Amino acid sequence: MPTTVALAARSHAVITSHQDAGGAYPASPTFSAYRGYAWLRDGGFTAEGVSRYGDTASADRFHDWVDRVLVARRGQVDELRSAGGAVPVERMLPTRFTFAGDNGSDPWWDFQTDGYGIWLWAVVTHAERHGLDLSRWRAGIEVAVDYLTAFWDLPCYDWWEEHVEQRHVSTLGAIHGGLRAVLPYLGGRRATDAAGAADAARHLALTEGVRDGHLVKWLGSTAVDGSLPACVVPFGLVDVADPVAAATLATVAADLDVDGGVHRFRADVFYGGGQWLLLSALLGWNLARAGDTAGARRHLAWIADHATADGELPEQVPDHLLHPASRQEWLDRWGPVATPLLWSHGMYLILADELGVLA
Template sequence: MVVTKESLIAKSIQLIRQNQSKTGAYLASPGFANYRYAWLRDGAFTAYAMNRVSQHESARRFYQWCDGVIQKHAGKAHHAIAYVRQHEGEVHWNDLFLHTRYTVEGDEVAGEWGSFQLDGYGTWLWGLAEHVRMSGEREWIQAFAPSIELTLDYLAACWRLPNFDCWEEAGDKLHPATLAALYAGIKAMEPHVPQRADECASLAAEIRQFVREKGVLGNRFVKSLGNPAVDASSLWIGLPFGLVCIDDPLLAGTVAQIERELLTGNGVHRYAADTYYGGGQWPLLTAWLGWYYVQVGRRKEAEELLVWIATKDQPAGLPEQVQEHLLAPEDYHRWLESEGPPAVPLLWSHAMFLVLADELGFV
């Protein structure tokens, strides 16, 4: 069966809707045990994609779920804020902080995980502002005001603390892509919380300056402070989080390094030392690079990436990664034996396909 962009657009919307819980949470991947949960980060990007294809009701339900999660764990958030303020500097206690993944009912998931991740808390604020912009439903800002303000307090207290990156790794470091998510969320709330506008502007500017001073090597952004490698998630720093402009030389230098090290054919790897399932190519990152290409006028290349993604669709949907070119092939079978086949479908992959398709004007 030949997959067309039109059929995959329709399938992506359908899959996302089918895997949205009645609570509003999006299951990251219904067919992969560790991903049968909901992430604020993945979910916010999925809601953003649904807003872009005019599925505003779906996105709204997700943000209602986010609000419920923040309120359910408000006591823990307040405790973490107080603890960090009393113990200035690094805090090595993963479970002190809000988790990154939850059940669809908004409960924490038992077991060891890279739980302390801040990017999702910045991303849900950014995504909520995007929902308001695209849907016109401004009333939700006021309805979610306690959760918004608590999230801002939490990010203000914790942003300098090492935490796990978006790949749930390197919990002992600070990551420019994560900091960009915090910047975007705080900046996005500036016009919506006038009583804290100056505070938001000041904190966002501080984070931006920190990334530009500490998160750069030569003409590009680094994977993490202390790790000079390039990571495809660094695309987020410019798009959509806007810590730098799309034509900033640092972003251009980062993309050039991604193209040299992480782009194989038309598929994008996460980072050169990746061993997870052998370090395959990720459709969602390929879509991100295509998104950047559209923004800088490289439309033909963006269309080629969209077609490549469509060719990777399986009966169950788009996978998390494909194994056509592995960076660490010797590690693939180790993961296969311990965790089973790679996740498919991954809703985040479908979401980013929709973003790129809409960016190209196909939706």
């Protein structure tokens, strides 16, 4: 197992060596279905890891890229907001973009609002950490805020690009976190709208997205999801000290954590339903904030144990498959699991920094 410092350095190198010249972080440089595309969700967390590592320039370039992508869609957002009535999903902004900032040319599960909230949180957090002037990205921020305040409550695909018919608690958490983070930098009607949407998203999640004292996968569900800890840290939908937060972390751990590796959800058949490194880091991040340093370190060590020989972190590993009979189908369809996944590397940097062991 590589040392934490060595794997952190390798993670930073993997991220920055694959960063596009225009600033985008590719989801994975080798995986057939991800190659050539960048997501706001993946990239937002990856940029947070790089920012925590101290590489301001790389994170700046990513946020510059997102800003350009969003500014180019100012007119589209204005048209959507003024359309009135139901807007077809196909007209919404996509969840992933080419490195040049274009929409993808092949079909995808595109309508996902969480990434726009995640980016708002990431760019504000980065700017505050390094004392940067947020006005550098103001135009793109305003597009994201206007888009979310208009469409935050619509059903859409979740983090895993499934169930477009549902309203997902992790999505509501990301929207709340992003709008709350940027609120001090807004003014006038935009600030009023952002505060209203953030409060409404939180109220909806806590009234219809809680069962048996813990957050659930989507409104009205009884299942949990490995992304739910993000509603606590970093997005603050519920405070770390809130009993709902403690119950959510405990239920996710009991249902989805095996030996330090975290599954997405019990019904997951993607590559057989393996354990995701980034979700292990997310749960570890939450445990660290909740005061369980030993638990957080357990997750950090588990991630390091699953690095490849050259220090690359995959998307998931097949140690404890939930549905092993489904694995071959995905191998035949898309080839080996995405390796490296830049989001995995970004999350490793976040957790290592949270534990104070980056250097």
